[in-house]
Amino acid sequence: MLLNPGPAVTSDRVHRAIAGPDLCHREPEYTDLFDRVRRKLLVVGGVGDDWAVVLIAGSGTAAMEAMTGGFVRPGRRLLVCQNGIYGERIATIARRLGIEVAPVTAAHTEPIEPAAVAAALDAHPAIDAVAVIHHETTTGLLNPVHEIGAIADARGVPVLVDAISSFGAEELPLPGTGLDVIAGTSNKCLHGLPGVAFLLVSPRAQARAAEVPPRSLYFDIPNYLRAQERRTVPFTPAVPAIYALEAALDELLDQGIDRRRAHYRERMAYLDREFARLGLEPVVAPRDRSGSVRSLPLPADVGFEELHDAVKRDGYVVYAGLGQAAATSFRVCALGNLEIGALEGFIASLERVLVARRAGREAASPR
Ligand SMILES: Cc1ncc(COP(=O)(O)O)c(C=O)c1O
Known part of the structure; x- marks a missing residue:
């Protein structure tokens, strides 16, 4: 996807x-x-x-x-x-x-x-x-x-x-x-x-x-x-x-142009809720955000390639950050013919990466 x-x-x-x-x-x-x-x-x-x-x-x-x-x-x-x-x-x-x-x-x-x-x-x-x-x-x-x-x-x-x-x-x-x-x-x-x-x-x-x-x-x-x-x-x-x-x-x-726009908004609202639950705060303030793209900070100790490859193994292609935040961010874009239900698998995949990385950090840190 x-x-x-x-x-x-x-x-x-x-x-x-x-x-x-x-x-x-x-x-x-x-x-x-x-x-x-x-x-x-x-x-x-x-x-x-x-x-x-x-x-x-x-x-x-x-x-x-x-x-x-x-x-x-x-x-x-x-x-x-x-x-x-x-x-x-x-x-x-x-x-x-x-x-x-x-x-x-x-x-x-x-x-x-x-x-x-x-x-x-x-x-x-x-x-x-x-x-x-x-x-x-x-x-x-x-x-x-x-x-x-x-x-x-x-x-x-x-x-x-x-x-x-x-x-x-x-x-x-x-x-x-x-x-x-x-x-x-x-x-x-x-x-x-x-x-x-x-x-x-x-x-x-x-x-x-x-x-x-x-x-x-x-x-x-x-x-x-x-x-x-x-x-x-x-x-x-x-x-x-x-x-x-x-x-x-x-x-x-x-479909109707208004319904298409509403679908974009609903899909992004789902993703925003899930990103907030996972502790990922988009780099752009809520009032300026689009209905299809989020640039998110890369989680601590996770490089873009590692994140990209892990979610790609589950079937999802995310995109590198760009511009001034290129080294510290990644992008998730919800455009195209995608149903909200189909994004649940992506969120589960992303969560697995974050949980595994957190567990690795905790195991490595001295007690
Ligand atoms: C706002 C905007 N302008 C221009 C382009 C360039 O389009 P292309 O890569 O199809 O040449 C893009 C591509 O993502 C874009 O997002």
Whole structure:
């Protein structure tokens, strides 16, 4: 059972979908598939048909790179909110693309301070867009994207949101919030398979993209939009992964978006209760925690590999810590097609590791 932050455990329905027919992406069958997936992504995003959808064959970082390079005009700056490795990745991408970065930072366990974003926007009039990670998967922290959206919107600056590990699971109202571009991927909270990255782009951001000379061939967003007008695509799409994404979106819409979110919350509440019982306190404060990822301190004397290997022998994959707490933490991620009951076995496995280690310590300590 995968308890890493994606790829997520997926259903049989999603797995079976990849066996759909071979098809040529220059034929109307592909355009029909794209139209259906586009409409379903817009429903999940809660936005109208005036938002554009760009599907890119690639991992989540492809969506980050397309978003980072696509909306900042030459000679202007990108304000990048950095409180984890994904915010830092956006800054790295921007610099490699020759975009000047205005960083606003916070510790990896703290949300970005909206007032710091306001101050940076007021101090640097050349800022052309704000980039922020909704769910910093580094530690399982939610950033206050809506407060940041309101601040940027009041100054006419679009906000680019990496919602790669939150789209579909966390509340993310879009219309009228100042959030203009959403980067997502198929294989996290949407429960699809890896291979499709996507952007949702507001009308205002579509206009902005048209003013930005392309910094890349593959990630030239207006090129994707022009191709859509001709009912085609510029490059070969990952058709089997798009089949799986459509099945995953159907599953989500059949379940209901609110019920999916409630399921995430219930599952995490179960895990939080069990972590508290085992004496494992997440590194992020309760008010800032996401509904799917916890970064937990490694128990005394237990290295990550030992913990990982022990629970893996029982069938569970946990993930290493990341960023500033990498050496002292591990992560448990509950996303994907996982029932709460299935997590009980994992908690029992984790408890065995902790109990065995405690017994070893007690036996080794002098009386
Ligand atoms: C918030 C966030 N952004 C971007 C990425 C990068 O995605 P990928 O590893 O699919 O390129 C991840 C991956 O976990 C993520 O959690």
